[in-house]
Amino acid sequence: MSDQVTAAAVERPVLADLRERTGALHTQAERHPVQAALVRGQSGVGGYVSYLSQMWHIHAALENALGRRLGSTVLQPVTPEQFRAEAIVEDLATFDGAQVEPPVEPVTRFVSAVQDLQDAELLGMHYVLEGSTNGGRFIAMAIRKGLGLEGERGTRYLDPYGEAQKAKWGAFCAAMSQLSLDAAERERVITGAERMFGLIIETFDAMTEGASAAS
Numbered sequence: 001m002s003d004q005v006t007a008a009a010v011e012r013p014v015l016a017d018l019r020e021r022t023g024a025l026h027t028q029a030e031r032h033p034v035q036a037a038l039v040r041g042q043s044g045v046g047g048y049v050s051y052l053s054q055m056w057h058i059h060a061a062l063e064n065a066l067g068r069r070l071g072s073t074v075l076q077p078v079t080p081e082q083f084r085a086e087a088i089v090e091d092l093a094t095f096d097g098a099q100v101e102p103p104v105e106p107v108t109r110f111v112s113a114v115q116d117l118q119d120a121e122l123l124g125m126h127y128v129l130e131g132s133t134n135g136g137r138f139i140a141m142a143i144r145k146g147l148g149l150e151g152e153r154g155t156r157y158l159d160p161y162g163e164a165q166k167a168k169w170g171a172f173c174a175a176m177s178q179l180s181l182d183a184a185e186r187e188r189v190i191t192g193a194e195r196m197f198g199l200i201i202e203t204f205d206a207m208t209e210g211a212s213a214a215s
Contacts (some may be wrong), residue, residue, distance in 0.1 A: 013177055014186055018127060021190050025197035030135075034204040038139050041146025045095055047211070048143060052088050052157060053101035054203050059085040059129065061111040066122055074119040074185060077175035082130055087156040094154035104206035110199050117192070120185040124192025128200075130172055133158075137165055 029035060037043040038051060063083040069075055092098045103111060114122070140159035149155065152162075161168045181189065 014179065014181060014189060015173060015176055017186065017190055018124070018193055022128075022193045022197055025194060025201070029197050029200050029204070032201060032204040034207055039135075039142060041142035041144075043143070043146070045098075045147060048147065048154075049092060049095055049098045050101055050207055050211075052092055054104060054107055054207065055157065056085055056088040056092075056100050057103040057107045057111060058199065058203070059083070059088065061114045062122065062125055062129070065114050065117065066126060069119055069122070072119050074123055074179065074181070076179065077172055078123065078126055082126070082172070084129075084157050084160055087160060091154045091157050094149070104203055104210065106199055106202035106206055118188055120181070120188035121192035121195070124189040124194075125196040126192075127176070127189070128193050128196040131169070133160060133165060134169055136160075 034043075034047070034051065037047060043051065063085050066075065066078055067080070067083070070078060070080070089100070092100065114125075117125075136158035140155035143149065143155055143158065144153075147154065152159065159165075
């Protein structure tokens with residue numbers, strides 16, 4: 001009976017498990033004051049630069065780890081086109097050559113640990129960041145309006161695909177659905193996604209604490 005249960009669990013689309021198991025964390029991240037300010041276009045240049053800086057550290061570390069392993073069976077959905085660390089650098093340059101700020105403590109810990117994670121966990125983390133491009137399109141519009149930006153200036157990270165967003169996300173989801181994962185790998189993918197959402201929440205918390213201490 002246990003073998004039948006395991007087989008049934010493996011046959012269930014991994015995307016369904018990801019959405020179900022990470023739903024609460026996803027909501028918590030979306031409702032964080034840092035995220036809420038971005039969505040409303042009210043973060044200001046300083047808050048937006050801080051946000052981009054922390055995301056750069058996260059993306060650069062994760063993309064470095066993924067880049068070393070591209071081509072592995074588990075990482076088939078991942079392509080270099082999805083990497084966005086360079087876009088963040090370009091966005092930061094929009095603001096009088098703003099530089100990447102130092103990482104907050106949760107991000108520092110992540111950067112130190114990410115290279116030792118297994119492929120499936122890295123995929124789960126990447127899934128969260130790639131999925132953020134869906135809402136990113138709307139956040140980009142709010143940021144452009146709030147900061148008086150024209151065109152794509154300063155928001156390429158948030159809106160990397162433009163009108164192709166829906167198609168790009170669909171292709172990524174299709175590739176995820178085609179993966180053949182055993183039960184242990186599926187759990188690692190979900191663990192990676194949970195860990196990324198948790199990192200984002202901790203990062204936002206640290207940013208909020210830092211802003212309060214500076215004021």
